[in-house]
Amino acid sequence: MSSxxxxxxxxxxxxxxxxxxxxxxxxxxxxxxxxxxEEVPDEELAQDIDTANDTVPGDVAQEEEAQPDISIPGGxxxxxxxxxxxxxxxxxxxxxVLDTATIARTGEGDIAGAxxxxxxxxxxGNGLVYVRGLGDRYSLALLNGLPLPSPQPLSxxxxxxxxPTSVVASSLVQKTYSANFPGEFGGGVIxxxxxxxxxxxxxxxxxxxxxxxxTTFGPGYTYFGGDWxxxxxxxGRRNVxxxxxxxxxxxxxARINDQGVDTAAILKDINDPNLYLVQKIGDLPVNFSxxxxxxxxxxxxxxxxLGIIATGSISNKWRNRFITKQTAANTDLELDTxxxxxxxxxxxxxxxxxxxxxxxxxxxxxFTNVYIHDTLKRAALEEGTDFQDGDSELNQSTSWFxxxxxxxxxxxxxxxxxxxxxxxxxxxxxxREAPFEWExxxxxxxxxxxxxxxxxxxTLDPQRGGAxxxxxxxxxxxxxxxxxxxxxxxxxxxxxxxYAYTDTDRFSTRREFDIRGxxxxxxxxxxxxxxxxxxDALIDLAFDRDAQTAAGIGPYELTIFETTQADPAFAAALExxxxxxKVNVRPTDRISLDLGVRYEDATQTIDPVEVFAExxxxxxxxxxxxxxxxxxxxxxxxxxxxxxxxxxxxxxxARPQFRELIFQTYFDPETNRQFNGNPSxxxxxxxxxxxxxxxxxxxxSRASVxxxxxxxxxxxxxxxxFSDNEIISGFxxxxxxxxxxxxxxxxxxxxxxxxxxxxxxxxxxxVANYTYTQSEIKVGDGDIARVFPFxxxxxxxxxxxxxxxxxxxxxxxxxxxxxxxxxxxxxFTVLVKYASDRVSSRGAGPLPDIIEKPGLQLxxxxxxxFELAGTEVEMKFEARNLTGQGxxxxxxxxxxxxxxxxxxVGRSFSLGASLKF
Numbered sequence: 077m078s079s080x081x082x083x084x085x086x087x088x089x090x091x092x093x094x095x096x097x098x099x100x101x102x103x104x105x106x107x108x109x110x111x112x113x114e115e116v117p118d119e120e121l122a123q124d125i126d127t128a129n130d131t132v133p134g135d136v137a138q139e140e141e142a143q144p145d146i147s148i149p150g151g152x153x154x155x156x157x158x159x160x161x162x163x164x165x166x167x168x169x170x171x172x173v174l175d176t177a178t179i180a181r182t183g184e185g186d187i188a189g190a191x192x193x194x195x196x197x198x199x200x201g202n203g204l205v206y207v208r209g210l211g212d213r214y215s216l217a218l219l220n221g222l223p224l225p226s227p228q229p230l231s232x233x234x235x236x237x238x239x240p241t242s243v244v245a246s247s248l249v250q251k252t253y254s255a256n257f258p259g260e261f262g263g264g265v266i267x268x269x270x271x272x273x274x275x276x277x278x279x280x281x282x283x284x285x286x287x288x289x290x291t292t293f294g295p296g297y298t299y300f301g302g303d304w305x306x307x308x309x310x311x312g313r314r315n316v317x318x319x320x321x322x323x324x325x326x327x328x329x330a331r332i333n334d335q336g337v338d339t340a341a342i343l344k345d346i347n348d349p350n351l352y353l354v355q356k357i358g359d360l361p362v363n364f365s366x367x368x369x370x371x372x373x374x375x376x377x378x379x380x381x382l383g384i385i386a387t388g389s390i391s392n393k394w395r396n397r398f399i400t401k402q403t404a405a406n407t408d409l410e411l412d413t414x415x416x417x418x419x420x421x422x423x424x425x426x427x428x429x430x431x432x433x434x435x436x437x438x439x440x441x442x443f444t445n446v447y448i449h450d451t452l453k454r455a456a457l458e459e460g461t462d463f464q465d466g467d468s469e470l471n472q473s474t475s476w477f478x479x480x481x482x483x484x485x486x487x488x489x490x491x492x493x494x495x496x497x498x499x500x501x502x503x504x505x506x507x508r509e510a511p512f513e514w515e516x517x518x519x520x521x522x523x524x525x526x527x528x529x530x531x532x533x534x535t536l537d538p539q540r541g542g543a544x545x546x547x548x549x550x551x552x553x554x555x556x557x558x559x560x561x562x563x564x565x566x567x568x569x570x571x572x573x574x575y576a577y578t579d580t581d582r583f584s585t586r587r588e589f590d591i592r593g594x595x596x597x598x599x600x601x602x603x604x605x606x607x608x609x610x611x612d613a614l615i616d617l618a619f620d621r622d623a624q625t626a627a628g629i630g631p632y633e634l635t636i637f638e639t640t641q642a643d644p645a646f647a648a649a650l651e652x653x654x655x656x657x658k659v660n661v662r663p664t665d666r667i668s669l670d671l672g673v674r675y676e677d678a679t680q681t682i683d684p685v686e687v688f689a690e691x692x693x694x695x696x697x698x699x700x701x702x703x704x705x706x707x708x709x710x711x712x713x714x715x716x717x718x719x720x721x722x723x724x725x726x727x728x729x730a731r732p733q734f735r736e737l738i739f740q741t742y743f744d745p746e747t748n749r750q751f752n753g754n755p756s757x758x759x760x761x762x763x764x765x766x767x768x769x770x771x772x773x774x775x776x777s778r779a780s781v782x783x784x785x786x787x788x789x790x791x792x793x794x795x796x797x798f799s800d801n802e803i804i805s806g807f808x809x810x811x812x813x814x815x816x817x818x819x820x821x822x823x824x825x826x827x828x829x830x831x832x833x834x835x836x837x838x839x840x841x842x843v844a845n846y847t848y849t850q851s852e853i854k855v856g857d858g859d860i861a862r863v864f865p866f867x868x869x870x871x872x873x874x875x876x877x878x879x880x881x882x883x884x885x886x887x888x889x890x891x892x893x894x895x896x897x898x899x900x901x902x903x904f905t906v907l908v909k910y911a912s913d914r915v916s917s918r919g920a921g922p923l924p925d926i927i928e929k930p931g932l933q934l935x936x937x938x939x940x941x942f943e944l945a946g947t948e949v950e951m952k953f954e955a956r957n958l959t960g961q962g963x964x965x966x967x968x969x970x971x972x973x974x975x976x977x978x979x980x981v982g983r984s985f986s987l988g989a990s991l992k993f
Contacts, residue, residue: 146173146248147269147442147487148221149256149500149560149574165772168660168670169710170252170722170782214262214730214762220269220444222485223258223578225506225554245271251784252766253708253726255656255672256560256574261728262762262786270444273383273433274371282389283366284952284988290980291396296360296420297455299474300350306392308424308451313350314476314511316547321345329689332589332638339636340619343591346545347615349607352474352514354455360420365391365988367427380436388428395421397963400975403803405463407922409972415460415469421745422453438491448481454745468520470532472606475514477745480507494564498574501557510548513743516606517542533602534609536593536634541602543610544639546588548742552734555579568662575655582648583685586740588640593618596632640740643694645685648734652678666714676729677703682737682755696739696864698755704729722768732757732792736807739864747805747916747977749796754807756862763787777824785816793853794882795874795918796926803976805917810875811859815884817849827898837899843892851881879925880915887912901941901950909933916965926976929964933957948992956984 164171217224250257251264258265287293302311317323321341330337367389376382397419405412428447434440454475461468485502518532519540534541560574591610593601601614608614615634617623624630638644658672679701684694708726715721735742738753768782790809797804823843828835859871880886887910894905911930919925936955941948965977 146246146267147489148218148248148267149498149558149576164778165720165770167250168668168712169250169254170724170766170768172249172251173246216258216260216265218265218267219446219483220442220485220487221267222487222500222502223504223554223556224268224483225481225504225552225580245269252710252722252724253706253728253764254670254710255658255674255706255708256572258576258652258654259674259676259704259706259729260731261726262730262760262788270429270431270446271385273381273435274373274385277372278370279993280369280990281366281993282368282988282990283364284986286363286365286393286954286984286986288395288982288984290398290982291360291394291420292362293359294396296357296394296396297354297418297457298357298420298422298453299352299354299455301453301476302350305422305453306424307390308392308426308449308478310476310478313348314509316511319345326587326687329687331641331688331690332636339634340615342636343610343615343634344612346512347607347610347612348512351476351512352472352516353605353607354457354472354474357420360394360396363391363393363986365389365393373433376434377436380434383431383433385431385433386429389426391423391425393423393425395423397421397979399458399977399979401458401460401977402974403976404923404967404974407924407969409924409967409969409974411463411974413460413462413464415458417456417458419454419456419745424451424453425449440487440489442485442487444483444485444487446481446483450479450481452477452479452745466522468522468532470518470520471515473513473515475510475743475745476512478507478509481505496560496562498558498560498562500559502555504554504556506550506552506554508548508550510546513546513548514606515542515544516609518602528599528602531603533599534604534606535597535599535602536591536609537597538590538592543591543606544588545591546586546640548584548586550582550584552580552582554581569659571657571659573655573657576652577654578650578652580648580650582734583645584648584734584738584740585645585685585687586640586742587638587644588741590637590639592635592637594632594635596630598629598632641688642692643684643696643739645687646738646740647683647685648681648738650678650680650731650734652676668712669709670712671707671709673705673707675703675705678731680731680737682734684739694739696755698737698757700731700759702759704761718772718774720770720772722766722770724764724766726764728762728764730760730762730788730792732759732807736792741804749803749805749917749977751805751807754862755864757792757807758790758809760791760809761789773824775825779820779822781818781820783816783818786814788813788815791853791881793875793918794916795920797920806863808861808863808874810853810855810861811871812854813851813881814854815849815851815881817847819845819847821845837897839896839898841892841894841896841905843890843894845888845890847888849884849886849888851884852878853881854878873921874918879918882915882917885911885914885930901939903937903939905937907935907937909935919967924967924969926965926967929966931961931964932959933961934959950990950992952986952988952990954984954986954988956986957981958983 164173246269248267248269249264250267253261302313304311312318316326321338322345325332325337325342328337332339332342367387369385369387371383371385373381373383397417399417399419401413401415401417403412404410426447426449430445432443434442452475454473454477456473458471459469481504483502483504485504486500488497488499490497490499516534518534520532521529521540523529534543536543556576556578558574558576560572562570562572564570601609604611604614617627618632618634621631624632654674654676656672656674658670660668660670662668680698681700682696682698684696686692686694704727706727706729708724708728710722710724713721735751736753737755737757739755740753742751743749744751764784764786766782766784768780770778770780772778789812791813792807793810794805795808797806822845823841826840826842828838828840831838853875855871855875855877857870857872860868861871861874862868863874889908889910891908892905894903896903910932913927913929915925916928917926934957936958938953939950940952941950943949960980960983962980963978964975966973966975968974
């Protein structure tokens with residue numbers, strides 16, 4: 077065990093022995109309600125905010141607002157005698173906070189959707205949240221101030237749509253860097269704090285049904301799989317260990333074409349029609365979700381409280397996509413291929429959580445255990461034309477992506493007068509299994525001279541059909557630990573020093589096999605559907621020369637080629653040791669300066685793993701050893717009691733993700749594209765500047781305006797190429813980029829009691845924000861790009877000078893108009909979201925970039941609470957995407973346009989209820 081792991085393990089052991097009931101309460105209900113005032117103690121809501129061990133003045137003489145529970149590295153805000161205002165104002169950094177009330181107002185079922193309403197944040201379709209147009213590699217996600225690994229191999233951070241809003245007590249977004257956070261801080265950090273100790277025993281049961289106009293009660297496709305697929309768990313049918321011939325081949329170290337490999341036995345082993353025979357469903361069911369949350373607490377010691385919260389939930393959702401998939405033959409965007417794909421996704425999300433919380437005097441201890449199991453079952457049929465040869469193709473694919481996250485963490489926050497001690501540590505494991513990814517292709521030549529020219533055939537020949545099956549497996553283990561010590565010297569000076577350690581290990585395998593028939597394979601066999609084409613009878617016939625002779629066919633055989641033989645497995649590791657010091661100085665009553673520097677030493681490796689007895693000697697490894705000093709500072713000037721200004725500057729980094737470095741092909745079902753890693757990537761370095769003015773009107777109303785600038789050296793960008801007419805996306809470092817822009821935010825609460833009558837208790841809430849961003853990549857004639865396995869090339873082969881960064885919209889707009897009852901739960905909210913066009917990937921060669929059009933979305937949410945037979949009931953109705961905005965990804969040269977990945981999304985509706993006992 078490394079020294080860092082030993083430190084983390086000792087930290088966990090010592091704290092567990094000292095405080096056996098450590099503490100954090102959270103809820104993973106299925107889109108259930110946020111905690112009520114009864115579930116969260118008033119004294120906790122009013123306590124100091126855990127933001128960074130920074131001195132921020134405050135007393136409760138003005139705006140005694142309930143403070144959301146926020147837990148991040150470094151300790152707590154220390155009260156020093158001035159106003160105790162909301163976190164956005166009191167924090168020494170630029171932050172946005174979603175508390176339970178704000179999250180509930182959006183009506184979103186997952187935290188990614190709720191975060192998409194924050195100024196400067198945009199959500200991608202796969203649950204990734206982008207900060208100021210920068211990709212997810214520039215965003216950092218934490219859970220209770222601790223690392224949050226991702227079950228998605230293509231994402232550095234966890235897709236936040238796997239977290240129901242009911243699991244989260246607050247979500248803090250910090251856009252300016254401070255040294256208590258990890259150095260991979262490009263656009264911002266998103267910290268999720270789970271729910272806190274309940275003050276009374278409760279049981280909440282929640283559930284909802286939903287559907288959309290493109291899917292629900294309409295036709296769709298699926299395959300049988302297993303009896304328990306609806307739960308998201310495979311009953312063993314997809315477990316490779318249950319297939320003796322296949323598992324024996326994997327264990328042998330042999331290559332698929334070595335002598336002694338029993339090809340016939342392997343073919344029979346993998347031939348399970350239940351895993352690839354596509355079936356049509358006449359009427360797809362409604363989506364459903366249900367969950368239960370229970371909690372209790374009791375007094376301990378003379379001044380302590382122990383709380384326990386447990387929760388579990390399941391959601392099952394269907395989605396149809398009728399996708400237009402086209403590729404261009406030239407810069408005039410004449411069609412090379414033109415396909416339509418009908419894909420049906422069935423996503424099952426299971427959540428579980430067990431949290432313990434202990435508060436003794438000023439000390440708080442949290443022990444949190446989170447389990448998330450996210451499964452996507454996919455079946456698709458596509459038909460189209462390849463204009464290079466005039467052939468028509470009919471392709472079917474089936475897949476099962478099973479992703480799992482387990483996270484166990486301890487947080488101890490101790491206060492000894494002016495001294496604070498913050499202990500954090502834990503272990504997390506993510507898994508992703510994608511067994512039996514099948515793809516079958518049938519080809520119609522449309523040739524009058526071909527006797528089968530008007531029939532779709534699969535002759536198991538790359539020229540006319542094929543059968544491909546792949547097996548992927550990924551496992552990642554993460555150990556982390558840290559300690560922070562803070563001290564308040566006086567009213568104008570406090571300081572924090574800290575140490576953090578993370579050790580990440582990933583093992584990833586992908587084995588893809590192409591099943592082919594040799595010459596003389598009977599063409600008329602090609603009319604068979606997949607389960608007969610690879611049925612046991614034809615497999616036996618392929619290896620029985622006498623039977624072929626008797627039938628007057630052949631001779632032929634069935635063979636298997638492993639297309640991933642060069643790099644089937646990788647081991648990846650990232651070890652980071654970091655130390656920081658940070659001080660908060662208040663030289664005058666209205667000026668504060670937050671300064672810090674972080675030192676990080678990191679070693680990142682990607683090593684090909686030999687799975688064969690005779691090594692191939694792959695050269696696709698990576699070794700990145702870097703250390704950085706990363707300073708950051710923010711100056712805050714309170715010009716008046718209502719107006720303050722901020723200015724900040726910092727240096728940060730962005731490391732390439734494991735997935736971007738590993739030279740393996742991976743299919744992303746969300747973007748409908750294949751990705752391939754590049755072992756030649758290096759770290760990106762960022763210089764960040766920001767200036768901001770904030771005006772606080774009172775009663776929760778405020779306005780702000782800001783400008784920001786980022787200079788990025790070696791940004792990692794996505795580019796696109798074509799291989800056998802398949803779109804392949806890769807990654808490369810561009811030489812330089814800059815990003816700048818501005819944002820404005822406005823929130824105003826208007827009491828309507830002057831109108832009298834029904835309006836006596838009503839409040840109108842207006843929330844609006846706008847972000848303008850411009851970016852451009854800078855490429856010179858002498859710049860080079862490194863893309864494995866090719867030699868160094870001019871960077872202009874991949875990037876055009878002056879084009880924007882991928883993922884960045886010039887304009888982001890959010891608007892909320894709500895009518896709320898101040899005496900009881902009753903909310904009507906209209907939400908408008910707009911994002912302008914953005915580049916999703918660089919175009920291949922001279923072709924234009926691929927553009928995504930998020931467009932305008934209109935949502936409507938109603939929440940109503942009432943009492944029924946002594947039970948608290950909350951009803952919620954949601955209407956989403958009322959504008960009918962579809963998903964559009966296309967290429968255009970100003971005259972012509974082709975669609976790369978475009979489909980209608982439809983309008984969705986949901987009705988939910990929760991009952992609290």
